[in-house]
Amino acid sequence: MNLKEELYKQCDVFISNRFETIQKTIEEIQESLTTETKSTAGDKHETGRAMLQLEREKTGSQLAEIQTIKTVLSKIDVGKSTNTVSLGSIVYTSNLNYFIAISAGELKVGNETFYAVSVGTPIGQLLIGKVIDDEIVFRNQKFVVEKIL
Numbered sequence: 682m683n684l685k686e687e688l689y690k691q692c693d694v695f696i697s698n699r700f701e702t703i704q705k706t707i708e709e710i711q712e713s714l715t716t717e718t719k720s721t722a723g724d725k726h727e728t729g730r731a732m733l734q735l736e737r738e739k740t741g742s743q744l745a746e747i748q749t750i751k752t753v754l755s756k757i758d759v760g761k762s763t764n765t766v767s768l769g770s771i772v773y774t775s776n777l778n779y780f781i782a783i784s785a786g787e788l789k790v791g792n793e794t795f796y797a798v799s800v801g802t803p804i805g806q807l808l809i810g811k812v813i814d815d816e817i818v819f820r821n822q823k824f825v826v827e828k829i830l
Contacts, residue, residue, distance in 0.1 A: 685759045687790045688780045692797050695785040700747045703740055710737045750783050762830055766811045776824035
């Protein structure tokens with residue numbers, strides 16, 4: 682398995698785990714809504730139901746966000762390599778190494794560390810379109826693009 686495939690796989694696992702967590706939360710909320718019985722303190726019951734409804738809406742929007750992230754991830758061609766930083770690029774810099782995909786944090790492959798970032802993040806936006814030897818200033822640190830895969 683090549684480096685890009687491994688990083689892609691780790692991002693896929695990351696997003697699948699988030700999806701499962703959100704699914705469980707939705708199931709728990711649904712269960713709470715169906716098992717909550719009318720208490721003698723009617724207002725308290727209604728408040729509890731309203732809070733559960735709000736929680737369900739919040740997790741619903743998180744689920745939609747996960748679907749969007751999965752769509753972005755599916756657009757990455759692990760077999761493609763370019764000279765310009767774009768979605769799916771692995772970028773080695775004089776500072777850190779990046780995988781331009783989704784925001785999944787720190788990923789390790791062998792003894793190398795990469796940071797999975799989306800194109801929408803500040804560092805992602807700075808890196809997109811760059812080529813080897815381009816300089817970037819991020820958080821008052823200057824670094825150079827050394828290699829793009």
